[in-house]
Every structure is written in structure tokens, then in C-alpha cells.
Amino acid sequence: EYLKFPLVQRLILLDLVSATTGLVPAGTSIQSQKHRNAPTREPLLALDQVIDQVEPALFVFKDFHPFLTKHNFAVVRRLKEIALHLKHSQKTIILISPVQEIPTELEKEITVLNHPLPTRDELSALLDRIIEDVKKFPQVKIELDDAGRERLLQAALGLTLAEAENVFARIIVQDERLAADDIGAVFAEKQQIIRKNGLLEYCATQETFQRVGGLAVLKDWLQKRSMALTDEARSFGLPPPKGILLLGVQGCGKSLCAKAVSSLWQMPLLRFDMGRMFGSLVGSSEENVRKAISVAESVAPAILWVDEIDKAFAGSQGSGLTDGGTTARVFGTFLTWLSEKTAPVFVVATANDISQLPPELLRKGRLDEIFFVDLPSESERAEIFRIHLARRGRAPENFDVAKLAGQSQDFSGAEIEEAVISGLYEAYYARAELGTAHVSEALRQTVPLAKTMDEQIARLRGWADGRARNASVARM
Incomplete structure (x- = not known):
């Protein structure tokens, strides 16, 4: 899209396409690209072309991230040298990448532009176009009222336009209809995105609050927050809910509630397993957390279920003495996201042992509410x-x-x-x-x-008194 601007069109456009074609003029057909500039398939030779180019030019390097690793130090160094050269020229390099992996040597030289996922309005325009196209086929039924259309669009948030178009088209081809109850097919598309990543677990659940006994206060709170997910609520000024911490006795329905929220709000449920985040390489654990969060945001609106968060971050305060500070850094990455997140990802964290919870997690602003789940009355x-x-x-x-x-x-x-x-x-x-x-x-x-466990339960109740809301009515 950026290449359509008049200023850009006056430049000479050159592409490096996945190291298969070398450097070729933009707009060259795929048939003509073959063997067009074979030597510049090598990244260093392609970068040399940037230096040799005299006239103003824009160079678009596609999928260049594999060459920006520590094993390709010569490429990284060459880019560093070229960056200094470009400051005094009318040439620019654009690196297109599906991941944000910038070598430390280039952090000051590269400006990051994130290409956002489609907004609700863009998805709505796509849906309008598809509905208009299928009007040519009388056998296709469009059964969407305003509320159903809104639910379908909310479910599609987090998909690219191509992914959304594919899933809408597949629904129409399979059923010869498009209705609000096709949300499941949209969730299935999101499930594929999650499985490809491998850091999060997609939980397909049929659990509802009809299968949850008691916990009337928690149920009422969640029912009211479900109303904050509409356009009308946003116009009213309601922010999307951030998340809750369910603290309490084992076996009292905390995990069941996380699954039931997914059904109540009609959102995909993603299980955040901290054990999958820790890697053997320095920095890989924090990067895994960032990737998992990115996936959750890419399929938002969604429910992110962090089960037994007390065990996941146990020992984070003494992490520097036990694991070189890895747990503390992972915890810090997660906390920062909780405080600053804008994507509609609702966090449901569960915990059994308050003594293992880092106090930073309990600060207001990171989560909406802390609920204590006691033994049932x-x-x-x-x-x-x-x-x-x-x-x-x-x-x-x-x-x-x-x-x-x-x-x-x-x-x-x-x-x-x-x-x-x-x-x-x-x-x-x-x-x-x-x-x-x-x-x-x-x-x-x-x-x-x-x-x-009477002593542990008494300690839990003592801590929760005055610090957390009871998820049930008064215990009898």
C-alpha cells in the first residue's frame, strides 16, 4: 500500500524477493523474475547494489530476517555501514518481515512500523462486499440481523482480510448461508493460527455457567462485563474488561469458570502454559512470552487463561540467585503487558497459594478484580x-x-x-x-x-478478608 504514494512512485523501486530472484525492478512479472539477477540472491551482493545505485531509489527486501542473526555477522555489519551511507543519499531500505527480530547493532538505525490487523470497520466493509457478491446466487441465504452481524464481526477481529474472506467464503460454500451461529467456523480459523505457533493451547470447551454450582457474585460480575464488549458500550465510554484473578481452594471451580467465560462471551479460550515459555538460550524465554502474547492479541477478542499463576511465577523475587533472573524477566514482561495492553484480551488467572503470588501482580490497574473462591456453602x-x-x-x-x-x-x-x-x-x-x-x-x-489442609485454607480466608471479593454469597 505504501508503494502507491506519488512520492514513492517517482523513485526507482527494487525488490529482493525471498532470496530467490535477486534484485529486480518492482512490478516485474514472476515469469520474468527467473534468473533475472541471480548473483544478487546472496544478501551481501544485494546490499552492495544499494551502495552502487546512484539515482534515488527505494529498496524493498522481502523476508530478510533469516539473514539478521548472529551467525550472519557480516550481513549485520554491512547493513550498519549502509545505514550511515543512506543518511547522505536519497535512498531508503525497507525490510519486510513477519517477525520483529532486530540485532542489537541495528536497533538505533531501524524504525519499526507495525502493519495493524484490520479494524472492525474494514472487516465490515469486506462483509458488505461478500454479501453483495452472493446476491447473484438466490440459493444463498444471508441470515444476519444487526446483533448477529456484530457478533460475527467481533469474532473475526484478529484475522487478516484474506483470512476473514476465506472463512466467510468457506461458510457460504459449505452451508449456502451466512448467519450469526457461524461464529464456530471463525473460531476454527483462529484455532489454526494458534496451533501453528505452538506456545499457546487452544481449549475447545462446551462448559457453561449452567454447569457451575454457586459462585453467584462472580457469575453476576461476568454477566455484566459481557455487556461491555459491544459498540454501544464503547460509545457509552465503557473500557473493555482487563481480567480477573481467581484465588481459592483447590477443586472449587476456578478452572471451570475460565472455560465457562469463553462460552458466555463467545470468545476463544487460550491456555497460557508458563512451562512452554522457558527456553535454554539466554533471552529466549522472554521472547517466547512476547510471541505468545502477540498470538493472543492477533486472535483477539479472546480469553487468556493463566492456570496456577502462583506456581508459574513462584520464586520470581529470588530468581537472580536461582536461574540467572530468567523467571523475574519473564514475569516482568508479562506484568508490563498486563498494565499496557490495549487489545481485547481478557485474562483469567487462577491461583491456590497466596504466599507464592508476587505482590506486583495484585496492584490495581493490572486486573479488574480479585475473587476469592471458597468451599461451597x-x-x-x-x-x-x-x-x-x-x-x-x-x-x-x-x-x-x-x-x-x-x-x-x-x-x-x-x-x-x-x-x-x-x-x-x-x-x-x-x-x-x-x-x-x-x-x-x-x-x-x-x-x-x-x-x-485446614491451616492453609484458614490462611487463605484470612488473607482474602478485606483484600478480595467473595465469589459466592455469604458462606454458611
Whole structure:
């Protein structure tokens, strides 16, 4: 696009195309490029042409980043020398690259211009053009009202125009229709982008908040924030939500909530596994974090799930003595992004141990809210029993749920689910239908984690009192 400006058109344009054609005039057809300037396929010879060029010129080097590594020190040094030469000439070099990897020697000489992904308005114009084109085919149905169109465009944010055009066209060809419920196909396109990177895990989930027992305060908070994702909310002045930290007892639904947010907000869920970030080379860990963040932003709006963040950044304060400061630098990179991010990436971080959390993470402005997820109350335990009985094809009204809820004091949601499953095994072994007695016996034989971790749970509750919002109603 930049080459269309009148000033640029008056220059002599030269390209280096992926080191396969050498230096050829811009606009040369691909058939004519073959063997046109073979010697300049070598990067040093191509750079020498920049020096030899007398007239004003613009040189566009395509995919030049493989030559800018420490193993190609001669190329880096030559570029450094040419940069000094270009300051007194009417010549300019443009390096086109899919990655931002600038050698330290050239940091002061290169200006970075990021080519942004299409805006919502650009995607809307693309969608209008596609809809206009398919009007020629009466068998194709466009079933998009204003709300459905908005959801489809929001889902497509983060795709390039070519990617969005391909996915819209594929939907129309396969279904002979385009509707708001085609969001899944758009998410599938984003899933391919994530898989190619390998640093993030795309979590395809069917979990909803109908399968989450209790946590009414957290559910209400998330439901209200979902309304802030529309154009109307932005016009009203609402900023997009940043993220939350779910702190609490193991097995009480923190990870389940992360999955349910994805379904509620109809956004892809990306799991940020800190173990994948650490590399063996100096600086590679921080670069991996930046790449993972870049991928998350490229498919935004999205949910970024950082599971057990307390373990991921444990020891960051003493990192200089244990791993040369790598964990501290990785943590710093992540914190900086949390504070400065503008892309609609909603972070859901979960943690079990407050003593392992770096205090910098808890500062206001990085996350919207900290929620404490406690052991479920009696009414919440009854709700959890109903959910797990129904998920396994049993009618909850056929069970004494009140008795089971009373018997399961200090049980987590995960332990309640396991009791239902254990009851199913016992009933199946006895060739009987599952009943209250089977589940009750499974509860009797279970020692809940709260009994063996009572001190840790008390410490968690003490810290959360006055520092975090309770995700549930008052515990009973």
C-alpha cells in the first residue's frame, strides 16, 4: 500500500524477493523474475547494489530476517555501514518481515512500523462486499440481523482480510448461508493460527455457567462485563474488561469458570502454559512470552487463561540467585503487558497459594478484580449435586439432595463430583440403580482436602478478608 504514494512512485523501486530472484525492478512479472539477477540472491551482493545505485531509489527486501542473526555477522555489519551511507543519499531500505527480530547493532538505525490487523470497520466493509457478491446466487441465504452481524464481526477481529474472506467464503460454500451461529467456523480459523505457533493451547470447551454450582457474585460480575464488549458500550465510554484473578481452594471451580467465560462471551479460550515459555538460550524465554502474547492479541477478542499463576511465577523475587533472573524477566514482561495492553484480551488467572503470588501482580490497574473462591456453602453444595446428577442422566428430584448437602460439609465441588461417580460405580457393581444411599456412602468414605489442609485454607480466608471479593454469597 505504501508503494502507491506519488512520492514513492517517482523513485526507482527494487525488490529482493525471498532470496530467490535477486534484485529486480518492482512490478516485474514472476515469469520474468527467473534468473533475472541471480548473483544478487546472496544478501551481501544485494546490499552492495544499494551502495552502487546512484539515482534515488527505494529498496524493498522481502523476508530478510533469516539473514539478521548472529551467525550472519557480516550481513549485520554491512547493513550498519549502509545505514550511515543512506543518511547522505536519497535512498531508503525497507525490510519486510513477519517477525520483529532486530540485532542489537541495528536497533538505533531501524524504525519499526507495525502493519495493524484490520479494524472492525474494514472487516465490515469486506462483509458488505461478500454479501453483495452472493446476491447473484438466490440459493444463498444471508441470515444476519444487526446483533448477529456484530457478533460475527467481533469474532473475526484478529484475522487478516484474506483470512476473514476465506472463512466467510468457506461458510457460504459449505452451508449456502451466512448467519450469526457461524461464529464456530471463525473460531476454527483462529484455532489454526494458534496451533501453528505452538506456545499457546487452544481449549475447545462446551462448559457453561449452567454447569457451575454457586459462585453467584462472580457469575453476576461476568454477566455484566459481557455487556461491555459491544459498540454501544464503547460509545457509552465503557473500557473493555482487563481480567480477573481467581484465588481459592483447590477443586472449587476456578478452572471451570475460565472455560465457562469463553462460552458466555463467545470468545476463544487460550491456555497460557508458563512451562512452554522457558527456553535454554539466554533471552529466549522472554521472547517466547512476547510471541505468545502477540498470538493472543492477533486472535483477539479472546480469553487468556493463566492456570496456577502462583506456581508459574513462584520464586520470581529470588530468581537472580536461582536461574540467572530468567523467571523475574519473564514475569516482568508479562506484568508490563498486563498494565499496557490495549487489545481485547481478557485474562483469567487462577491461583491456590497466596504466599507464592508476587505482590506486583495484585496492584490495581493490572486486573479488574480479585475473587476469592471458597468451599461451597450448603445451598451451593445442593446445587452442585443437582448439576452432577443431571449430567449423568439422573433426575435430581429422585435423590435426597438436602441430606447429601448437609453430609458433605467442607467438600469441594470436585470432591462432590467424585462422590457421585464413586456412587455410580458401587451401584453398577451391585446391579442396582443409583440412589441417595450410594452417594452418601461414598461421602462417608471420603476425607475432604479441607481436613488435611485446614491451616492453609484458614490462611487463605484470612488473607482474602478485606483484600478480595467473595465469589459466592455469604458462606454458611
